[in-house]
Amino acid sequence: MNEDVLTPADEREAAEIVAAAEAPFDIVGAGTRAGFGRPAQCGRRLSTAKLTGIVFHEPAEMTLRARAGTPLAAVEAALEQHGQMLPFEPMDPRVLFGTQGEPTVGGLIATALAGPRRLSAGAVRDNVLGLKFVNGRGEIISTGGRVTKNVTGLDLVKIHCGAQGTLGLVTEATLKLLPAPRAEATIVVRRLDDARGVEAMARALGSPYGVSGAATIHAGMGREFPRTLLRVEGFEDSVAYRTERLIALLSEFGAKHALTDDKSRRMWRAIRDVEFLAEPGERAIWRASLKPSDAPAALAALGSHARTSLLDHGGGLVWFSTDPTLEIATAVRGALRSFSGHVELIRADETLRRSADVFSPLAPALARLTRGVKASLDPKDLFNPGRMYADL
Amino acid sequence: MSQIAFPEPDPKILARADTIRAALHALLPAECVVIDEAGRRAFETDALTAYRRLPLAVVLPRTSEEVAIALRFCREQGVNIIPRGAGTSLAGGAVPQEDAIVVGLSKMNRILEINYADRYARVEAGVTNLAISEAVAADGFFYAPDPSSQLACTIGGNIANNSGGAHCLKYGVTSNNLMGVRLVTFEGDIVDIGGPAPDADGLDLLGLVCGGEGQLGVVTEAWVRILPLAEGARPVLFGFDSAEDASRCVAAIIGSGIVPVAMEYMDKLAIEITENFAHAGYPLDVEAMLIIESEGSAQEIDAELKRILDIARAHNVRVVRESMSAMESAQIWKGRKSAFGATGRIADYICMDGTVPTGQLPEALRRVAQICAEEGLRVANVFHAGDGNMHPLILYNVNDPAEEEKAERAGARVLMMSVELGGCLTGEHGVGIEKRDLMSKQFSPAEIAQQKRVRAVFDPDGRFNPAKVFPLEARAT
Numbered sequence: 015m016n017e018d019v020l021t022p023a024d025e026r027e028a029a030e031i032v033a034a035a036e037a038p039f040d041i042v043g044a045g046t047r048a049g050f051g052r053p054a055q056c057g058r059r060l061s062t063a064k065l066t067g068i069v070f071h072e073p074a075e076m077t078l079r080a081r082a083g084t085p086l087a088a089v090e091a092a093l094e095q096h097g098q099m100l101p102f103e104p105m106d107p108r109v110l111f112g113t114q115g116e117p118t119v120g121g122l123i124a125t126a127l128a129g130p131r132r133l134s135a136g137a138v139r140d141n142v143l144g145l146k147f148v149n150g151r152g153e154i155i156s157t158g159g160r161v162t163k164n165v166t167g168l169d170l171v172k173i174h175c176g177a178q179g180t181l182g183l184v185t186e187a188t189l190k191l192l193p194a195p196r197a198e199a200t201i202v203v204r205r206l207d208d209a210r211g212v213e214a215m216a217r218a219l220g221s222p223y224g225v226s227g228a229a230t231i232h233a234g235m236g237r238e239f240p241r242t243l244l245r246v247e248g249f250e251d252s253v254a255y256r257t258e259r260l261i262a263l264l265s266e267f268g269a270k271h272a273l274t275d276d277k278s279r280r281m282w283r284a285i286r287d288v289e290f291l292a293e294p295g296e297r298a299i300w301r302a303s304l305k306p307s308d309a310p311a312a313l314a315a316l317g318s319h320a321r322t323s324l325l326d327h328g329g330g331l332v333w334f335s336t337d338p339t340l341e342i343a344t345a346v347r348g349a350l351r352s353f354s355g356h357v358e359l360i361r362a363d364e365t366l367r368r369s370a371d372v373f374s375p376l377a378p379a380l381a382r383l384t385r386g387v388k389a390s391l392d393p394k395d396l397f398n399p400g401r402m403y404a405d406l
Numbered sequence: 407m408s409q410i411a412f413p414e415p416d417p418k419i420l421a422r423a424d425t426i427r428a429a430l431h432a433l434l435p436a437e438c439v440v441i442d443e444a445g446r447r448a449f450e451t452d453a454l455t456a457y458r459r460l461p462l463a464v465v466l467p468r469t470s471e472e473v474a475i476a477l478r479f480c481r482e483q484g485v486n487i488i489p490r491g492a493g494t495s496l497a498g499g500a501v502p503q504e505d506a507i508v509v510g511l512s513k514m515n516r517i518l519e520i521n522y523a524d525r526y527a528r529v530e531a532g533v534t535n536l537a538i539s540e541a542v543a544a545d546g547f548f549y550a551p552d553p554s555s556q557l558a559c560t561i562g563g564n565i566a567n568n569s570g571g572a573h574c575l576k577y578g579v580t581s582n583n584l585m586g587v588r589l590v591t592f593e594g595d596i597v598d599i600g601g602p603a604p605d606a607d608g609l610d611l612l613g614l615v616c617g618g619e620g621q622l623g624v625v626t627e628a629w630v631r632i633l634p635l636a637e638g639a640r641p642v643l644f645g646f647d648s649a650e651d652a653s654r655c656v657a658a659i660i661g662s663g664i665v666p667v668a669m670e671y672m673d674k675l676a677i678e679i680t681e682n683f684a685h686a687g688y689p690l691d692v693e694a695m696l697i698i699e700s701e702g703s704a705q706e707i708d709a710e711l712k713r714i715l716d717i718a719r720a721h722n723v724r725v726v727r728e729s730m731s732a733m734e735s736a737q738i739w740k741g742r743k744s745a746f747g748a749t750g751r752i753a754d755y756i757c758m759d760g761t762v763p764t765g766q767l768p769e770a771l772r773r774v775a776q777i778c779a780e781e782g783l784r785v786a787n788v789f790h791a792g793d794g795n796m797h798p799l800i801l802y803n804v805n806d807p808a809e810e811e812k813a814e815r816a817g818a819r820v821l822m823m824s825v826e827l828g829g830c831l832t833g834e835h836g837v838g839i840e841k842r843d844l845m846s847k848q849f850s851p852a853e854i855a856q857q858k859r860v861r862a863v864f865d866p867d868g869r870f871n872p873a874k875v876f877p878l879e880a881r882a883t
Contacts, residue, residue, distance in 0.1 A: 074661035075764050075794075097663055132604070139610055140582045153852040161761040163579060163795040163833035165568045165617050166841075166848055167875065168857040172581070172613025181609075193663035216523045220546070222637045222702075252706045303605045307523045330524075330604040355603030374607050379597040384609050386863030391856070402608065 021061045025146065025154055025185045031060065032183065033152025038396045041179040043083060043118035047125050049111040051178045051401045052372050053364045062120045065185055068092055076191040077143060077160050082120030082184050089119065089189075099194040101141050103129030109287040110361055112295055123184050126176030127301075127360075129286035130227040130245070133219070133327050139175035141190040147174065147182035150392030160188045173387065179398045180406060181391040195247035199257045200227070200278040203242040203269045208310035211242040212329040214267040216306060218244045219328050221263055223256040227282055228328040235290040235322055242267075245282060288333050291322050297335040299361035300346060306330040308353050315349040338362050343370035373402055409814050410457060410498070410839050413873050415505035419462065419485060426483060427463050430507075433475055438513070440464035449490065449508045453555075454498040454840060456804070461488065461502035468513045470588055470596050470626040476509055477624065478594035486872050489620040491532065491563030494555040496757055497838025499567060499619055499874065506872070509624055511562045517541050518627070526585055526602055527632050531562030531625050535569075538630065547632040550577035553834070554743045562625050568617030570834035572742065575792035576667040576701075577633065579834065581616040588627035589615060592865050602629050614860065619836050620871045622864035636701035639667065641738045642711060644718050645692030645725030649673065652694035653767035655721035656791045659698075660764065664713055668699040669792035670742050673771075676749075676786040676799070683748035686741030687734070689725040696791060697742055745788040746799070753784075754804040756817050757797055760824025761833035764794040773823050774798045781816040783809070795833035796824070822847050837875045845877050 020039070022028035039060035048054075062083035069079040073096040080089055086104065093099055105127050107117055123145070126138040135141070144158030157170035174181055203214055208230070215228040227245030231237070244264075246256045261269045273281060284290065291299055304312055306329035313323060316334060319342055323334035336342045343359065343366060350357050356374040359367065376384055381403075388395075388406055400406070419426070427441040440446055441463050451458040462485070467473045480487050486506035493500045502508050511532035519528040520542060527538055527549070535556040538549040552571035553559055559569070565587060570579040577583065586600025599615060600606035615622050646652040656669055672680070672688070672695045681688040688695060696718075700710040715726065729735040749755050762770045771787065778785040778800060789797040798820055802813035821831050821841060825848045831841050845854060858876055862868070 072763065072765060074657040076660060076665075077763070136578060136582050137605060139613055140578060149856060151852075153856070155853050155856050156849075157853070157857075159761075159828075159830050160763055161795075161829050161833070162793045163570050163574065163761050163790065164830045165834055165836055166830040166832050167837065167845060167854070168621075168861055169568070169581075169613060169617050170857065170860065172610045173860075175610055175613075177609055193665065196663075213523075216525075219525065220522055220634050222546070222634050224702075249709065251709055252702065255703060255705060303603045303607075305521075305524045305602045307521075327604060354601050356605075356607035376608055377597070379591065379595045380599065380608065380611070383591075383597070383611055383863060387609055387611070387614070387860060390859040390863050 019059045019061050021063050023064050025065065025148070028065070028183055028185060029148045029152045029154050032148050032150065032396060035396050038399045041183055041398055043121040044085070044115035046113040046115050046117045047107045047111060047121050048113060049361050050125055052404070053367050055400055060183060062118065069186065073098060077188060078191055079160065079186060079188040080119045081186050082118060084119045085116035086119060086122060087116050093191060097194050098191045100189060101131060101135035101192040102138050103131040103286055105129050106287050109289050110292050110299060119187055120184050123175055123187055124177065124179040130229060130282055130326055133228060134224065134226040135192060139172040142171050142175055142187055143190055144188035145171050145174055145184055146186040147184045149182045150394050150396050158188065162190060178401045180388060180401050182397060197250040197253040197275060198245060198247040198278045199253050200273040200281055201244045201257060201260050201264065201269050202271060202273060203264060203267050205239045206242050206267060208313055210267065211240060211325065212306055212309050214242050214264055215244065215328040217263060218260055221260065223260050224248065229285045230325040231285070231290060232323050243281060245278065285324065285326060288324065290324055291333055291335045296338055296363070297321060298338040298343065298359060298366060300334050300336065300357060301360050302332040302350060302355060302357040304330060304332060304353050304355040312350055312353050316346065319345055319349065338366050340366060340369050347371060409811070411878060412459065412503060413878065415503055419505040423462055426485065429479065430463055430465060433479055434465060434467070434472060438466050438468060438472060440466065449493070449502060449510065452493040452495040452498060452500040454496060454501060454838065457498055457501050457839065459501060459503045461506055461508045462504060464508040464510055466510045466513045470590055473509060473590045473624050473626050474594040474596055476507070477590055477592060480507055480869060481592055481594070481867070486869050488871060489562070489566065489624045491560030492534065492558045494559040494563065495567070495836060495838055496759070497832065497836045497840040499836050499838035499871070501839060503873070511560060511626070514626060521602070522547065524602060525632055526629050528627060528629050529561055530627055531565070532560050535559050535561060535564055542632050543635070546635050548635050549630055550583050550633055551580045554746060561628055561630065565616050565625050565628060566618065566620040567834065567836040570790070570795065572668045572670055572790060575669060575790070576665055581613065583631045584612065584616055584628060585631055586629040587612065587615055587625045589623040589625055591623045592867065592869060600629065619838065619875050621861050621875060623870065637703045638707060639699055639701045639735065640707050640711070641697050641699040641729050641735050643688065643725070643727040643738065644696045644698060644723050645689040646694045646722065647692060647724055649694045649771045650768045651721045652696055653771060653791065655696065655718055655723070656767065657764050658717050658721060659714055660792065662713070662717060664710060666698050666710070666714065666792070667701045668697065670697040671787065671789050671791035672745070673787040675784065676745055676788040679752060679786060680741045680745050680748045683751065684737065684741035684744055686737040687727065688741060689727065692725055697738060742788070749786055749799050749801070753801040755799040755801050756813055757799050758817050758820050759795070759797060759832045759835040760821045760829055761793065761795045762824050762827045762829035764791070766827040766829070767791065767794060770796060770823065770827055774820055777816050777819045777823070781812040783812060783816055794829065818844060839874050842875060843877050845875070
């Protein structure tokens with residue numbers, strides 16, 4: 015296998031490489047999410063390692079533009095100086111994938127894995143204002159911009175978010191920011207079964223108290239009983255007030271106390287990174303996006319296939335681990351087929367990722383549109399072929 | 407106005423007009439087809455009323471299946487299609503042509519499902535924006551995007567234009583509150599993209615459809631997010647002696663870590679016009695006014711407003727007036743939301759919609775004033791300051807062709823300025839026909855061609871809303 019790595023020094027050189035290319039590439043950043051998606055198969059890699067640097071950070075406009083290879087750590091350090099943050103709470107993929115190195119902006123866009131705050135602050139696609147990318151013709155294309163309200167022309171920003179790098183080489187992203195909360199608290203409710211846990215989360219999320227995290231950690235991951243967790247963030251006085259109101263609202267579920275600041279932060283970091291499911295490392299990890307109220311039935315349908323599990327996004331996101339076999343992967347898809355939503359195989363060994371569906375199979379009309387969009391951006395099939403679906 | 411060109415209608419279609427109308431009658435129930443001239447007249451324009459074209463026919467389907475029948479027919483016959491909600495587009499997004507069939511969604515106006523546990527509503531595309539919030543208000547919920555036309559405009563139109571409103575600083579625009587659509591494609595397939603689960607599957611096709619200006623298909627149903635209403639909300643008026651102070655105050659508030667639910671800007675002329683109409687108690691002796699709304703419990707609002715007031719004082723605020731009752735709050739917002747209508751009572755105007763980075767607001771306001779002064783026209787500024795989405799209303803006399811030309815030229819110069827300052831041509835109204843020919847100021851030929859290639863995946867024959875969004879001369883691929 016040819017192990018070439020092409021490392022363009024800038025966007026222009028990247029465009030020249032793509033324009034001249036006759037064989038496909040696997041796009042790579044720092045490789046911290048390398049276990050996600052169907053396996054890379056090109057041998058030849060196109061790296062964003064030299065496309066680095068923050069282009070601008072405008073704190074008063076709550077925007078930041080960075081090149082794709084910029085480490086997230088550098089972005090976060092710049093934001094911290096101004097008391098700001100990325101709204102969607104991106105996970106640290108190294109915990110789940112057991113990888114080294116510094117996750118990059120490009121990887122964030124390609125995988126679009128939003129953390130717990132997706133509930134109140136939106137997904138990755140909701141917080142990317144603009145992108146620059148090299149399309150399959152080797153043209154540098156700018157889409158979106160740096161302002162939050164922009165409906166000029168066809169928006170090609172969101173389509174890249176979560177596309178696993180199959181539509182182009184993203185070289186630059188403009189991100190929307192939020193002020194980092196001054197304080198936070200987490201209300202803990204113990205020993206609720208799945209149905210009651212989801213009900214408690216729905217009650218909290220239907221309240222006016224601005225819940226920015228709603229998760230249930232099942233028993234067996236460091237505790238003998240499940241814990242349902244609800245987070246509020248903001249200015250100190252407001253957090254104190256809303257914590258008190260939520261405890262009162264959830265008193266019938268047994269809500270009594272709250273974790274504050276550092277303890278709360280550590281808890282949500284662990285949920286964000288799905289730390290509870292990471293070990294043992296050979297297990298397959300899945301992520302199902304469902305109607306929150308379907309989560310208890312979905313877990314029941316998975317039965318003993320789900321070895322460990324975690325509910326985030328009020329139940330709308332079910333993380334679970336299984337034994338890493340094709341039989342079980344097939345059974346998982348079968349068990350969840352009747353629910354609205356979709357299921358992604360986030361982590362598994364190469365063999366399983368090659369043989370099982372990593373993303374939910376698409377309905378025929380959607381598959382036709384999906385293939386069309388891919389061809390319209392990447393007509394020579396140069397970028398990450400086969401990463402999402404066997405024929406895409 | 408006569409500046410915007412329309413392509414010549416296809417003579418072959420016009421020659422077959424009666425046959426096409428008769429065939430539509432045979433395909434769809436009589437109540438769903440409008441062919442008489444008086445009936446069609448009601449669909450000849452939208453809120454860009456200077457441009458009118460009588461459509462070949464109008465269909466008003468009651469179901470997605472009827473939409474599919476109409477679209478399959480149009481494809482077979484090679485007829486253009488103009489999807490239409492309530493026709494409130496300010497950019498000519500729903501202006502038809504003589505060789506096109508309007509597909510109006512007005513009969514599809516039911517709310518199909520409200521699910522509080524999962525916080526979404528499934529609605530037909532012809533439901534008005536406000537009807538969704540009204541249907542869930544008693545249970546303490548609302549639908550967040552709130553364009554000024556929300557009483558009339560439909561969710562289908564909002565999706566086509568990715569509409570915003572006054573409160574998107576906190577809650578986002580339509581795309582951030584849309585979970586899925588049912589789309590009827592050019593082939594007449596009925597496809598669900600996204601749905602009641604929080605994230606859509608595969609490629610984010612929903613992100614293309616929302617804001618696609620009706621060029622990717624006809625949206626017939628939508629899953630929209632509903633959110634819990636805040637405990638309370640209170641708008642406060644802040645009056646300043648200079649535009650500069652007011653706009654720097656906006657940047658300072660955001661820079662300090664506060665994101666109020668809304669921050670609206672009005673200049674002296676806009677204040678006068680709306681105050682005469684809405685009697686909202688706006689201060690008449692200031693150069694610029696901000697309406698800043700804070701949400702939460704009474705104590706939370708007090709605390710946030712105190713922080714905001716400290717910043718406003720540092721920016722030389724002269725008048726501060728806090729709403730003391732729900733009625734006063736309603737008056738304050740009524741004034742703001744009727745700003746366009748009130749302006750229309752005193753003069754003809756064109757409304758621009760460019761966005762600039764908020765740090766450029768002082769410069770942008772200076773340049774808008776200068777451009778309009780050079781053209782000898784009056785301008786009223788009323789806009790969403792928190793996100794830099796400007797709405798200069800350029801006043802002119804529609805019966806004076808020379809003045810009309812000046813107004814259109816001033817408008818174009820203002821939009822080019824928005825792009826120059828790092829912003830964009832349109833923040834929430836859409837490109838439509840109005841800004842179509844300015845697209846090349848913001849995008850390179852390669853970028854326009856790329857957008858068109860993606861569009862062509864959904865509509866290879868270019869039948870949906872033709873001659874819009876993309877410059878006419880660049881249409882051939």
